[in-house]
Amino acid sequence: MFSSEWLLPERKEKMRKLYEKREILFAVLWIIAYCFVMAPIKGEFGYASVVMLLVLFLFAAGITIFVKRNHLEAKYGLDKWPGNTKRYLYFIPMWILATGNLWDGFALSYQGMAQVIAVLSMILVGYVEEMLFRGFLFRAMLSKDNTVTAIVVSSVTFGMGHIVNLIAGQASFETAVQIVFAVSWGFILTMVCYKSGSILPCIIAHAMIDVFSLFGTDNAAADWIYIGVTIITAIVYCIYLSRIKMPENAK
Numbered sequence: 001m002f003s004s005e006w007l008l009p010e011r012k013e014k015m016r017k018l019y020e021k022r023e024i025l026f027a028v029l030w031i032i033a034y035c036f037v038m039a040p041i042k043g044e045f046g047y048a049s050v051v052m053l054l055v056l057f058l059f060a061a062g063i064t065i066f067v068k069r070n071h072l073e074a075k076y077g078l079d080k081w082p083g084n085t086k087r088y089l090y091f092i093p094m095w096i097l098a099t100g101n102l103w104d105g106f107a108l109s110y111q112g113m114a115q116v117i118a119v120l121s122m123i124l125v126g127y128v129e130e131m132l133f134r135g136f137l138f139r140a141m142l143s144k145d146n147t148v149t150a151i152v153v154s155s156v157t158f159g160m161g162h163i164v165n166l167i168a169g170q171a172s173f174e175t176a177v178q179i180v181f182a183v184s185w186g187f188i189l190t191m192v193c194y195k196s197g198s199i200l201p202c203i204i205a206h207a208m209i210d211v212f213s214l215f216g217t218d219n220a221a222a223d224w225i226y227i228g229v230t231i232i233t234a235i236v237y238c239i240y241l242s243r244i245k246m247p248e249n250a251k
Helices: 009-021 023-045 050-069 085-098 113-142 147-167 172-196 200-212 220-242
Strands: none
Touching: 009 023, 009 050, 023 050, 023 113, 050 113, 085 172, 085 200, 085 220, 113 147, 113 172, 113 200, 147 172, 172 200, 172 220
16 A cells, blocks of 8 residues: 555545545545554554554555645644634543553553654554544545534444454453443544544544553553543533534534
């Protein structure tokens, strides 16, 4: 997907035509490519690998180039920070939850340069996954004027995307818990993106979650508390956000 051929003008033109004619399919193909490329790489190399970092960088670069070449920054909420953040409680519920991986203590997952590479990889994961799920998929579905369906599909698909961890060799129960946790986060991030008109807070929050996972200890009790608090907060915060009238420029 990221060969030199992919950068040729005719390949870019094909991507543009697919985007214009079948935007949802365009988003789905990006998500499928991401899941099936990243799953074996994660299983084989892990997040502290230069290979992982390089592939994530290529995904991020591909997304960014496509968005910039087609002047889609405003559509995906990359052009501005949400105004009047008081309306969204300054995103405090989201920021607090984003620190959850630190609630059970502090410990480095890797040492030295490996930790640095893993942190950079996690930052890119936050950017790429938000652009795929809250950007490409959500906005494609939203353009069909079915807001509820767009929110639900984007959120649930984001959670189900973690099934790739099974392919990478993770235990099925652990993956199931991650899916429920990720769906809860999916609703929070999608509602914030939709109501604020900006994807930037979502990218930051997503990157924080992933990066902090590299600095937290593994405590089962604390993990279950984090999952429970996330589910409850998702319900309450999303209900609150649903009652906020959107700014005109965010519609």
